[in-house]
Amino acid sequence: MAPRANWKGFLKIAEVSCPVALYTAASTSERISFHTINRASGNRVQREFVDSETGKPVPREDQVKGYETSPGEHIVLTPEEVAAAIPDSDKVMAVEAFLPCGEVDDVYFDKPYYLAPSDGPAKEAFVLIREGLARSKVAAIARTVLFRRMRTVLIRAHGNGLIATTLNFDYEVRAAEDAFKSIAETKIDPEMLDLARHIIKTKMGSFDPASFDDRYETALADLVKAKTEGRKIAPRPAAKREKVVDLMEALRESAKTDKAKAAKKSDRPRRKAG
Incomplete structure (x- = not known):
């Protein structure tokens, strides 16, 4: 079954525009999900909003949005006021600028x-835009209203199509200094750096997303299957606590292990051709 578009509109660069469709690139819908159950009756539990003071349920029609101006004090916003404040969607993803693909820090990436193209005749204009981005090795910055919010979008060539990644706003990204301020300047021994480089070199590889399994999801699936079949599943052993070791000694031991593995591989007899 063909995927359902999340949004349809027009991608516009200067005077060139084409109808496009936006599809979810990453989703959590395939993860195992649970319902909350009443242990006594086995029935599902429903969530209900209650008044924080009276404890009585509040009907949906009486639930409105409020912004807290001071502890316990709110200004109430009606659904009509909220709807009027949301920018109108003109269904146009208008490109404002181009920049090198690596220009935007990954911390600003939100959702891909x-x-x-949303119809056949649009393909020529779409391919023109895609090839222009790919051959120039640039990305496009565009703005549009998505899901009732004005969003900034980074558009890049990707295979036969494009990837549009919504970006976090500047006020949403926390300053890195807040997380890193406790890290003091440290002078590293050159020998340690050489050993670290050696280990990195021996561990070089390529990214294959299929090789990374979701152990939590797999464990849940095994548990659900076992319970369904009436089997008991053995608890997983507790993770071993890592010992605090001398950094230089740990690097040397790691380098020795890697060298031994490399030597073992080189000693294997090669098959003769023919």
């Missing part, structure tokens, strides 16, 4: 979407 696939961007594709």
Whole structure:
């Protein structure tokens, strides 16, 4: 079954525009999900909003949005006021600038979407835009209203289509200095750096997303299957606590192990051709 578009509109660069559709690129819908159950009756539990003072349930029609101005004091916003404040969507993803693909820090990346032409006649204009981005090795910054919010989008060539990644706003990204301020300047021994470089070199590889399994999801699936079949599943052993070791000694031991593995591989007899 063909995927359902999350949004349809027009991608516009200067005077060139084409109808496009936005599709979810990453989703958590395949993860195992649970319902909250009443242990006594086995029935599902429903969530209900209650008044924090009276404890009585509040009907949906009486639930409104409020902004806290001071402890216990709120200004109430009606659904009509909220709707009027949301910018109108003109269904146009207008490109404002181009920049090198690596220009935007990954910390600003929010959610990726696939961007594709929404009808046959649009393909020529779409391919023109895609090839222009790919051959120039640039990304496009665009703005549009998505899901009732004005969003900034980074558009990059990706295979036969485009990837449109919504970006976090500057006020949403916390300053790195707040997390790193406790890290003091440290002078590293050159020998330690050489050993670290050696270990990195021996561990070099390529990214294959299929090789990384979701151990939590797998464990849950095994547990659900075992319970369904009436089997008991053995508890997993507790993770071993890592010992605090001398950094230089740990690097040397790691380098020795890697060298031994490399030597073992080189000593293997090669098959003769023919």
